[in-house]
Amino acid sequence: MFLSELLPVKEAFRVIDENQVRMGVEEIDLDDAYHRVLAEDIISRFDSPPFDRSAMDGYAVRAEDTFGSSPENPITLRVVDSIGAGDVSGAETARGEAVRIATGAPIPEGADAVVMEEYTILSGDEIRVIRPVSPGENIAPRGEDIGAGERILKAGTLLRPPEIALAASAGHGRVKVYRKPSVRIIVTGNELVDPSGDLEPGKIPNSNRYTLKALVESAGGVPDVLHCGDDLEGVKDEIRRAADEYDAVITTGGTAISKGDVVVDAVKDLGEVLFHGVAVRPGKPVAFGMVNHKPVFMLSGYPVAAMVQFDVFARYYLMRMQYPEYRHRTVRRTCTGKVASAPGRTEYLRARATDEMVEPVRSRGSGIIRSMVESNAYIFLDENKEGISEGEECDVILFDSMII
Amino acid sequence: MFLSELLPVKEAFRVIDENQVRMGVEEIDLDDAYHRVLAEDIISRFDSPPFDRSAMDGYAVRAEDTFGSSPENPITLRVVDSIGAGDVSGAETARGEAVRIATGAPIPEGADAVVMEEYTILSGDEIRVIRPVSPGENIAPRGEDIGAGERILKAGTLLRPPEIALAASAGHGRVKVYRKPSVRIIVTGNELVDPSGDLEPGKIPNSNRYTLKALVESAGGVPDVLHCGDDLEGVKDEIRRAADEYDAVITTGGTAISKGDVVVDAVKDLGEVLFHGVAVRPGKPVAFGMVNHKPVFMLSGYPVAAMVQFDVFARYYLMRMQYPEYRHRTVRRTCTGKVASAPGRTEYLRARATDEMVEPVRSRGSGIIRSMVESNAYIFLDENKEGISEGEECDVILFDSMII
Structure with missing residues (x-):
């Protein structure tokens, strides 16, 4: 796969957008x-609120009755009723009267303000008000x-x-x-085995089944994972069934040179491969197709490549199936180190961002899972961008801004 | 509840920390x-990886065999075997030989580099290599x-x-x-009714049952909601049962002046109220206690006050039950407007933050749910802080940084 054969990232997104399916x-x-x-x-x-209600525990009053009151010159009012939340008072608050009222209770007829309990002194069925209130004070008006x-x-x-x-x-x-999209995850690879067992020579733990499940969950999908071998007919059967029964299909791996790129071949046979190979790093062998009007994202077998391909392409699509306004959002951060980059290729560099800075995470091999563990963001390098100088501002996509 | 009787926020957190329960x-x-x-x-x-593996589809070779190769001067090697992922080659790669190899497959004995497929021309059982590789190139070494x-x-x-x-x-x-904490949410209030029905006078839709459930979910808890009336014995029974069967209890409302503050009274009877009233705005009537070694957060009935009290106190606690390193994290943003604030009270101002700025959301009444809808952050004003000038930097807690 030479650079000249790779689709620019912008074009890949155009293809994806043209084939965006929305959930019912x-x-x-x-x-x-x-x-x-x-x-x-x-x-x-x-x-x-559905009625004028008290914003405080206190006494509903006619505000003008309280004018001029102070601790030295309290004004006395007669308490004629008491209203708890959920109750309605039958009493009308006349001049010189007050109705004890709970926060949230409806203001009784006649009253136009609430004196907070703290500014009253109760004795018998009378209160002394020690502070005036204005009309409307401590009332949350209807609507x-x-x-x-x-x-x-x-x-x-x-x-x-x-x-x-x-x-x-x-x-x-x-x-x-x-609706949330149901997502069939098909992890291919004869080399993948249960991580809890022992490792035969040539075998590696199947981490993708766990990782992809978590990724789909983080994108609001409902995942269902299947591990299948690398043979074309088996993969084809599973993709055909998945495109019948699920809203979206994601595969990982399936590149066994002796047999060709089985997943891509299977999708070609069943539907259409819309791109295969994108000018992106990491993750260039990513492919996307449609089978039975369902999207199929074909990701690498390498965990890090698969994670980045998922985030960049599959996450974007899955989110937009159920959250049409979703976009990958970039923020600006100052880069703590120099980054080299070849033009003609879009890069999603693993990085550690704070609120102001971003530090590239240095191990860039696509097998280095630990580099993703150390990261909380991607530095986004447009295909026209030739690297970043130390101290330069750059575009960053925070992982936390990509989840639902 | 006068300001002088209110506990400073720092003290409230000290009490909460001292009573922090961790999940099993x-x-x-x-x-x-x-x-x-x-x-x-x-x-x-x-x-x-558990073995030296190929990072590319291509041919495993002895690097020195390829030295000096170019398109004009290709070097011919004999292909003696082919290894897919999950396979192991029995062949040893001798001088002048190559083994076709898939990404992820183990490097065969004798080989020390992989030539990418793109830099080879296959004819029969021979390849012509058109570009040299260094020892170790395209190999992901074991470990x-x-x-x-x-x-x-x-x-x-x-x-x-x-x-x-x-x-x-x-x-x-x-x-x-x-373990995730199971949380009993007890929504009290005789005035609260099913939102889907009609409203009798004095009644309002019970929004807290939905809001608190969502809040607990956003804090990684497993919520179970109950609506109960405002009577002391009923509330007491439910809190007693909740403190038996759940890991944490959250109540809302229960302030009916005719009957006293039933929830706080119930917790006093059943266990201990550790604070009631905090110098915080909004949300000062918040209370916290322990019953049967389980935390009980007593929140306001007002939706906005309850949301803020939850975020500040209950969320902090629930998160730390299962995620001990969790803290409310502040970031710095430039405030677009002037904010007034009285010293002696910590404020959590609803606000809309971008990556650089923060704008206070102006309607501050605790009944204004819409002000929370417009917000994605709190401006945090320490009790010693007397407001913020326009253009001043301030501390902000982003809502998205508070969820698990």
């Missing part, structure tokens, strides 16, 4: 909505947060706890979200 | 290890990534995909991790 929609209980993505606008069914009929959340929004709180307050106990 | 350990399949936290050091059982017996991961490490890859490569298909 499902209605779920708001209980299960954490980190799901809205597939509908949410319109409020209610004002929130302050949300008006009924208002669009409060847009389709495409990631549901964090605050969005979930808002949807519930707006009267929605169920929401429509994008 | 469980052994799990590495398949289930994503974002769990190691409770043991991981020692490698193997070298990784390059990990040496057998090496400590590759420390207890306390968060297992991301790279750590999972490393553990598997080191021969571990199961790992010991901290």
Whole structure:
């Protein structure tokens, strides 16, 4: 695979975008909505709060009754009722009267402010108020947060706890979200064995089955892993079945020169290989195709290459299946060291970023898993960029910004 | 609750730290290890790679045989064998010989380098090599990534995909991790009703049951939600049961002035209230206690106050139950606006941060859920800090840095 035969990264993303499949929609209980993505606008069914309510524990009063009060000159009011949260007072607060009120309870008729409990002295059925309140003070007015009929959340929004709180307050106990993609992971490689056993000569522990499962989870997918050998017919059967039963397929390995590149050959037979070989480092042998309108990402067998290929291409796609607004976001950091890079190739350099700096992680071989362990970010080097000088600002993709 | 009666935030954290419970350990399949936290050091059982292996598809050769080769002056070698990944060659590579080799396959005896396929021309059982290789070129030497017996991961490490890859490569298909805390969420409040129904006067949708569940999930806990009324005996029964059956208890609301602060009273009766009222804004009425050696966080009924109290105190504790190294981390950002703040009180201001700037979100009432929706960070104002000027750098806690 010579550089001249490799697809530029930008082109690879164009191909991927053109073949982006979106997940269908499902209605779920708001209980299960954490980190799901809205597939509908949410319109409020209610004002929130649905009535003028007290923001404090204290006494609902007519504000003008309290004007001029002070510790030296307290004003006495008669307590005519008491309202807990969830209750409604039948009493109207007349001049010279107060209604004891809990945080969250509805303001009774007649009252227009709440005196905090701390600024009152209770004796019998009277209070002495030692500090004046203005009209509206300590009242959360009806509709302050949300008006009924208002669009409060847009389709495409990631549901964090605050969005979930808002949807519930707006009267929605169920929401429509994008389904999570089910992902068949096919790990190929005759050399791969259970890590817990002993190693026969030529065999290595199958780490990819664990790594890819975790990667798919981190991208919001529902993974199902299979290990299969390197033979073309076996791989073909599994990819055919996977493209029937799952929303997306990811393979690793399958490059056995004696038999050709079995995975790519299998996808060619079953559907279409849209690219094979990208001008990216690490990870250039990555391939992408479509079988039965399902995406198939063909990653390397090497764990580090597979992780980077996943992050760059498969993660982007899986995230966007269910979270259309997702993009790989870059931030700017000052590079602590010099980085060499050949133009014509996009690089995703393993790196350790702080809030201000980024340090390239030096072992760059695609077999060096430890270099990924030491990393929390990629330095992104565009194909036109010829390296970075020490102290130069550069583009960085933080791993934590890539997960859902 | 006057300012002088409130516990400083630092003191509240001291109390929390003194009462920090750690989760026990469980052994799990590495398949289930994503974002769990190691409770043991991981020692490698193997070298990784376990043998010298080819980093490329190509031909294993003696490097010196290729010296001086070029397109104009190719050197011819005889192909004596072919090794796929997982295979072992019985052949020894003698002078003038080559062994076809797949990426990942073990280097045969006698060979000391791999010529990439691209730099060879195959005809019959011979190749012409058009570019020399140095000894060791395109070979990943045994133990390059990990040496057998090496400590590759420390207890306390968060297992991301790279750590999972490393553990598997080191021969571990199961790992010991901290158990996730089970958390009983008790939402109190007679005013709270199912959001999907209609609203009777004085009632509001129960958003806290959804919000707290999502918050606990975001902190790596396993939530189980219960709604109960505001009566002391009912609340007490539920807290007693929760402290028996769960690892932690979180309550919201329960302030009904007619009946006192039922949740705090219930915890006083059942165990110990260690603080009630913290010099923090928003969220000062937060309380913390221990019942049956289980932590009980008593949060406000107001959604925003509850979210902030959760993030500041309960999240910190829950995370550290299973991830001892967790801390709330601050980063520095330039504030786009002026912020006023009274000394003597720690503030967690809702804010919108970019990679460089932070903008305070202006609606600060504790009922304004929308202000949390607009936020992705807190501006952290120490109790000694008297506000922030426009353009001043300040401490910021990014929401994304607080989740597991």
